[in-house]
Amino acid sequence: MTALLKIDNVSQTFVRNDKSSVEALRSIDLSINEGEFVSIVGASGSGKSTLLRIIDGLLAPSSGSVFVDGTKVDRPGPDRAMVFQQDSLLPWKTVIENVGYGLTLAGRPKAEVQAIAQRFIDMTGLRGFESHYPHQLSGGMRQRVNVARALAVDPKILLLDEPFAALDAQTREIMQTELLSIWQKSRKTVLLITHQIDEAVFLSDRVIVFSARPGCVKTEVAIDLPRPRDLDLKRHPAFIEQVDHIWKLIEAEVRAGVKQGA
Amino acid sequence: MRKVYDFLEQDTRAAAVTRILVSTGFVLILWQLLAMFVTNRLLLVPPAEVASALWKEFQQGSMAENAWATVTAVVTSFLVSIAIGIGIGLALASSRFLSLTGGPVLSALNSVPIIALAPLFIAWLGLGFASKFVLVLLVAVFPVVVTTEAGLRATDKPLIEAARSFNATPLQIFSTVTFPYALPFIVSGIRVAWARALVGIVVAEFFGSFAGFGFAIMSASQTFDTARVLGYVIVLGAMGLIGSVLFAALERYLAPWRLE
Incomplete structure (x- = not known):
C-alpha cells in the first residue's frame, strides 16, 4: 500500500x-x-x-x-477537509448552505452545489433540516453538518x-x-x-x-x-483490554497535566 | 395581573405595540395632570392644545414645508454618513497602521462636542442645506465608524479558520464571514447615528435656516408659542422612535442567532 x-x-x-x-x-x-x-x-x-x-x-x-x-x-x-471541534458553522446560513459552503467558495455552479449538499445531508441524517439555521439545531446535529460540510468537498x-x-x-x-x-x-x-x-x-x-x-x-x-x-464491541474484553493498554501508556502524563492545572 | 405581564413580555408585534401605547398613554396622563397644576400656559400646555396647534400647522402647510426641509437634509446626510462611516470603519479594521494612527484622532474628534461648532459651520457654509448637511454628517458618522471597526474585529476566530480551511481567498473571507458577522453591529451603530443625526439637524436649524423643525421650534419659542414648540418636539420624537424601532427590527432580522 x-x-x-x-x-x-x-x-x-x-x-x-x-x-x-x-x-x-x-x-x-x-x-x-x-x-x-x-x-x-x-x-x-x-x-x-x-x-x-x-x-x-x-x-x-x-x-x-x-x-x-x-x-x-x-x-x-x-x-483535505477539516471537521472542527467547536461551532464553526456560519450562523446566518442554513444547513444546506453551510454544507455547500466549501463548494460555493470553490466557485461551483449553484445547482451542482445544491445537489451535492443534498446528497451529504441525506448521508449524515440531516434530511428535513435543510433550511434550519445552526442555532436551531442540537450539538449533535450541528456536528453532523460539520462532517457533511467537510465530506461535500470530496x-x-x-x-x-x-x-x-x-x-x-x-x-x-x-x-x-x-x-x-x-x-x-x-x-x-x-x-x-x-x-x-x-x-x-x-x-x-x-x-x-x-x-x-x-x-x-x-x-x-x-x-x-x-x-x-x-x-456492543465496547463491552468486549478485547476492546477493553486495548483501551486499558493505551490508557496505561499515557496515564502518567495525564496525571502530570492535571496537577499542573493544564 | 400575571397574565398582563406575560403578554407584555412576549416577543410579538402586538405586544410591542401595546408596550408603546401603554407608555405613551402613561406620559399623556402625567402630562395632563401636570398641566392642571401648572396653569401658566407659557410654561406648559396640556396635550390637547398641542394636538390642535399641530393640526393647525398641518392645515396651513407649514408642517409640510418644515418637514420637507428637515427630512431631506437629515436623510441625505444620514445616508452619506452611513456610507462614509462604514468606509472608514473598514479601513481602520483592515489596516493596523491606520487604526493605530487614525484611531486617536477619531476618538479625539468624537469627544469634541461638535454641536458646539454649529455657529462656526454656519459662518463657513452659510444658511441652508450645506451647513446642516456637514453638521449632521459629523455627529452621525462616529457611531458607524466605531461599530463597523468593532464588528469586523469581533468575528469569531473559528469561523475564519474554517473558511481558510476551505481555501477561501481573503476577499471571500471578508464577504462570507467577517462582513456578515459585523453587519448587526453596524446596524446598531446606524441606530445610534439616526438619533444623533436628529439632534444635529435641530441644532443646525436653530442657528441658521429659514425652514425645518428646528427653525419652527426656534421661531415658536421666540413668540412664546409653547404649544407649537412642544408639537414639533413630539414630531421629532416620533421620527426618532420610528428609526429606532426599524433599526432594532433590522438588527434582529440580521442576527436571529444572537437572541438564543
Missing part, C-alpha cells in the same frame, strides 16, 4: 510574546495509507491539534514537511479535530457509530484527533499514542478488532 499522507520529520516551536519558546511538536514521522482510519490520542499539551492544523495547511511547520499523494502541503487544499483525507468533544456521552456514542457508517460508505482516509481513548479504539485501524511536552509519537497500536463494528 502507498502512503496517502506522509508526515516527514515535522517539528513546531511557538514563540510567545515574552520571547520564550514552547516546543509543541518534535520530529513527527507518520504515514497513513489510503482508506485507513487512524486516530491520534494523547494528553492535553501533546500538540495533536497543532499537528492537524499543519496537515490541513492552516499552520506552517517550523521544520519538516507534509505530503499528500506525494505533493507537499503549503496551504489548505481541496484534497477530500482525499478527512481531518477530525476532537469532533465530538463538546457533545454529551450518549450523543457521542451515537455519533461515533454514525461516523463509522459514513466512513464505510465514503471510504475516505480519516485522521481523527481525540482525547477519548475508547473513541479512538472503537473507530480506528491504528491508534497513534502521543507524548506531551513536546508532542512526539510514543508508540503505535494496531486495532485488529473485526469490522463492521457496533456499540
Whole structure:
C-alpha cells in the first residue's frame, strides 16, 4: 500500500510574546495509507491539534514537511477537509448552505452545489433540516453538518479535530457509530484527533499514542478488532483490554497535566 | 395581573405595540395632570392644545414645508454618513497602521462636542442645506465608524479558520464571514447615528435656516408659542422612535442567532 499522507520529520516551536519558546511538536514521522482510519490520542499539551492544523495547511511547520499523494502541503487544499471541534458553522446560513459552503467558495455552479449538499445531508441524517439555521439545531446535529460540510468537498483525507468533544456521552456514542457508517460508505482516509481513548479504539485501524511536552509519537497500536463494528464491541474484553493498554501508556502524563492545572 | 405581564413580555408585534401605547398613554396622563397644576400656559400646555396647534400647522402647510426641509437634509446626510462611516470603519479594521494612527484622532474628534461648532459651520457654509448637511454628517458618522471597526474585529476566530480551511481567498473571507458577522453591529451603530443625526439637524436649524423643525421650534419659542414648540418636539420624537424601532427590527432580522 502507498502512503496517502506522509508526515516527514515535522517539528513546531511557538514563540510567545515574552520571547520564550514552547516546543509543541518534535520530529513527527507518520504515514497513513489510503482508506485507513487512524486516530491520534494523547494528553492535553501533546500538540495533536497543532499537528492537524499543519496537515490541513492552516499552520506552517517550523521544520519538516507534509505530503499528500506525494505533493507537499503549503496551504489548505481541496484534497483535505477539516471537521472542527467547536461551532464553526456560519450562523446566518442554513444547513444546506453551510454544507455547500466549501463548494460555493470553490466557485461551483449553484445547482451542482445544491445537489451535492443534498446528497451529504441525506448521508449524515440531516434530511428535513435543510433550511434550519445552526442555532436551531442540537450539538449533535450541528456536528453532523460539520462532517457533511467537510465530506461535500470530496477530500482525499478527512481531518477530525476532537469532533465530538463538546457533545454529551450518549450523543457521542451515537455519533461515533454514525461516523463509522459514513466512513464505510465514503471510504475516505480519516485522521481523527481525540482525547477519548475508547473513541479512538472503537473507530480506528491504528491508534497513534502521543507524548506531551513536546508532542512526539510514543508508540503505535494496531486495532485488529473485526469490522463492521457496533456499540456492543465496547463491552468486549478485547476492546477493553486495548483501551486499558493505551490508557496505561499515557496515564502518567495525564496525571502530570492535571496537577499542573493544564 | 400575571397574565398582563406575560403578554407584555412576549416577543410579538402586538405586544410591542401595546408596550408603546401603554407608555405613551402613561406620559399623556402625567402630562395632563401636570398641566392642571401648572396653569401658566407659557410654561406648559396640556396635550390637547398641542394636538390642535399641530393640526393647525398641518392645515396651513407649514408642517409640510418644515418637514420637507428637515427630512431631506437629515436623510441625505444620514445616508452619506452611513456610507462614509462604514468606509472608514473598514479601513481602520483592515489596516493596523491606520487604526493605530487614525484611531486617536477619531476618538479625539468624537469627544469634541461638535454641536458646539454649529455657529462656526454656519459662518463657513452659510444658511441652508450645506451647513446642516456637514453638521449632521459629523455627529452621525462616529457611531458607524466605531461599530463597523468593532464588528469586523469581533468575528469569531473559528469561523475564519474554517473558511481558510476551505481555501477561501481573503476577499471571500471578508464577504462570507467577517462582513456578515459585523453587519448587526453596524446596524446598531446606524441606530445610534439616526438619533444623533436628529439632534444635529435641530441644532443646525436653530442657528441658521429659514425652514425645518428646528427653525419652527426656534421661531415658536421666540413668540412664546409653547404649544407649537412642544408639537414639533413630539414630531421629532416620533421620527426618532420610528428609526429606532426599524433599526432594532433590522438588527434582529440580521442576527436571529444572537437572541438564543
